[in-house]
Amino acid sequence: MKILKFGGTSVGSVENLHKVKEILTKDTEEKIVVCSAMSGVTNQLVKLIGSVKLKDADAINGILHQLENKHSIVIDELIDDQKLKGELKERLSFMMTEMFDLCNQSYSEIVDAKIVTYGETLLTYIFSNFLNTVGVYNELLDAKEFMHVDNTDNPNIQKVGIKLNEVKENRAQTNLYITQGFVCKNHLGQISTLKRGGSDYTATIIGSAIDAQEVQIWTDIDGLHNNDPRYVEGTNPIAHLTYNEAAELAYFGAKILHPQTVSPIVDKDIPVLLKNTFDPEATGTVISNRIHNKGLKAISAKDGITAIKIKSNRMLMAHGYLRRIFEVFDNYHTSIDMITTSEVAISLTIDDTRNLEQILKELEGYADVTIEENHSIICIVGESVIDDKNSYKLFEILNHIPVRMISYGGSNNNISILVDTNDKIPTLQFLNKKLFLTPSHAVV
Ligand SMILES: Nc1ncnc2c1ncn2[C@@H]1O[C@H](COP(=O)(O)OP(=O)(O)O)[C@@H](O)[C@H]1O
Numbered sequence: 001m002k003i004l005k006f007g008g009t010s011v012g013s014v015e016n017l018h019k020v021k022e023i024l025t026k027d028t029e030e031k032i033v034v035c036s037a038m039s040g041v042t043n044q045l046v047k048l049i050g051s052v053k054l055k056d057a058d059a060i061n062g063i064l065h066q067l068e069n070k071h072s073i074v075i076d077e078l079i080d081d082q083k084l085k086g087e088l089k090e091r092l093s094f095m096m097t098e099m100f101d102l103c104n105q106s107y108s109e110i111v112d113a114k115i116v117t118y119g120e121t122l123l124t125y126i127f128s129n130f131l132n133t134v135g136v137y138n139e140l141l142d143a144k145e146f147m148h149v150d151n152t153d154n155p156n157i158q159k160v161g162i163k164l165n166e167v168k169e170n171r172a173q174t175n176l177y178i179t180q181g182f183v184c185k186n187h188l189g190q191i192s193t194l195k196r197g198g199s200d201y202t203a204t205i206i207g208s209a210i211d212a213q214e215v216q217i218w219t220d221i222d223g224l225h226n227n228d229p230r231y232v233e234g235t236n237p238i239a240h241l242t243y244n245e246a247a248e249l250a251y252f253g254a255k256i257l258h259p260q261t262v263s264p265i266v267d268k269d270i271p272v273l274l275k276n277t278f279d280p281e282a283t284g285t286v287i288s289n290r291i292h293n294k295g296l297k298a299i300s301a302k303d304g305i306t307a308i309k310i311k312s313n314r315m316l317m318a319h320g321y322l323r324r325i326f327e328v329f330d331n332y333h334t335s336i337d338m339i340t341t342s343e344v345a346i347s348l349t350i351d352d353t354r355n356l357e358q359i360l361k362e363l364e365g366y367a368d369v370t371i372e373e374n375h376s377i378i379c380i381v382g383e384s385v386i387d388d389k390n391s392y393k394l395f396e397i398l399n400h401i402p403v404r405m406i407s408y409g410g411s412n413n414n415i416s417i418l419v420d421t422n423d424k425i426p427t428l429q430f431l432n433k434k435l436f437l438t439p440s441h442a443v444v
């Protein structure tokens with residue numbers, strides 16, 4: 001069994017849905033297909049939720065109308081059979097009424113999750129019916145029936161596997177299942193999400209739950225590139241990455257992968273393939289535990305970082321002081337990414353600022369605290385990257401860009417620097433030139 005995940009762009013138009021169909025029908029192997037919402041739809045749903053919070057009836061109606069139109073056009077163009085077309089339109093209209101009713105409830109996290117996951121529900125319903133009508137028989141599985149994820153950081157994979165097998169057993173025999181990414185049920189049995197971009201995570205949770213042979217993530221680019229192609233020209237796909245490398249890159253901003261994608265499949269050593277829907281023959285990237293080559297592989301950037309400097313002339317290096325600082329962050333479930341220390345100060349970074357006010361209040365009890373917002377962590381990744389004889393070149397960045405923090409040696413596989421977000425793109429471009437475009441770029 002293989003798991004194939006198709007992202008928003010891959011399912012974002014009728015033309016692309018036909019391409020997905022081609023990929024699915026290349027062989028008859030058993031597959032579970034995880035689909036995202038059509039590209040742009042989840043963003044529209046997020047906007048819709050904003051309007052629900054504001055109780056802005058005109059905006060709500062406007063967005064619902066756009067969503068109905070968008071999916072209605074897809075049905076028109078995709079489905080030839082008039083009877084089926086009518087049925088799908090009727091179902092679409094029913095789902096829009098359900099959404100309208102939700103929009104008229106007062107805002108809550110459950111209402112939020114129910115609304116924001118509709119994009120996946122709409123798309124999979126239409127796509128599954130389309131496939132069936134053209135002879136590609138499949139069963140549509142409701143992910144809410146088996147993606148029971150009590151703890152999104154550490155899902156109970158076995159539980160998902162048991163539920164998924166139960167759901168499959170009650171359905172007709174087929175070698176093709178279609179389901180929704182992103183949506184899950186939480187520990188209270190309420191509808192929830194795996195966070196933005198979470199369909200990748202859905203795919204690897206399912207892959208691990210059923211001991212899949214491999215997980216394929218189909219997107220709009222030919223694999224994970226050595227730098228962010230949105231900001232840097234001349235980036236190249238990387239043929240092989242280790243789980244460690246992929247996890248670091250995903251966590252530190254490589255948008256192609258949800259940060260938690262790799263974690264469910266590492267222990268089972270299930271490979272993840274990143275493939276291009278628009279160029280299926282392109283090699284793409286294979287993520288596995290095999291180290292093909294060591295040294296510098298790729299650079300990524302994570303925005304929305306806040307640096308916190310904690311200064312205390314009296315106590316910093318005193319026994320137990322660091323513990324007290326870390327406990328404050330721990331008490332507010334706020335994880336720390338980078339840390340540097342001096343004799344009298346510690347600087348650290350966080351990306352979750354929901355509890356920043358309370359954290360600062362507690363820290364200010366025994367230290368001077370300053371914060372700097374709008375920073376980005378630039379992460380240079382590769383197995384044993386710190387031993388790469390070219391890695392020294394990255395420090396030339398210091399001649400060009402004000403660097404706020406550097407983290408070197410925390411792991412052999414990652415060197416991180418913190419810069420103002422306004423300097424992110426020049427930093428990525430400079431590092432690309434220095435580390436990848438100079439002739440001697442090579443590894444240990
Ligand atoms: N290092 C990288 N390698 C490849 N793509 C990247 C990288 N960093 C950012 N991206 C962006 O990620 C996009 C694919 O991710 P995403 O938009 O989540 O796809 P999907 O719609 O398939 O879920 C690419 O179009 C590319 O612009």
Ligand SMILES: N[C@@H](CC(=O)OP(=O)(O)O)C(=O)O
Binds near residue numbers: 009037042119198
């Ligand atoms: N549709 C959701 C989940 C997702 O994973 O989407 P994509 O595969 O297009 O990144 C989102 O936009 O966040």
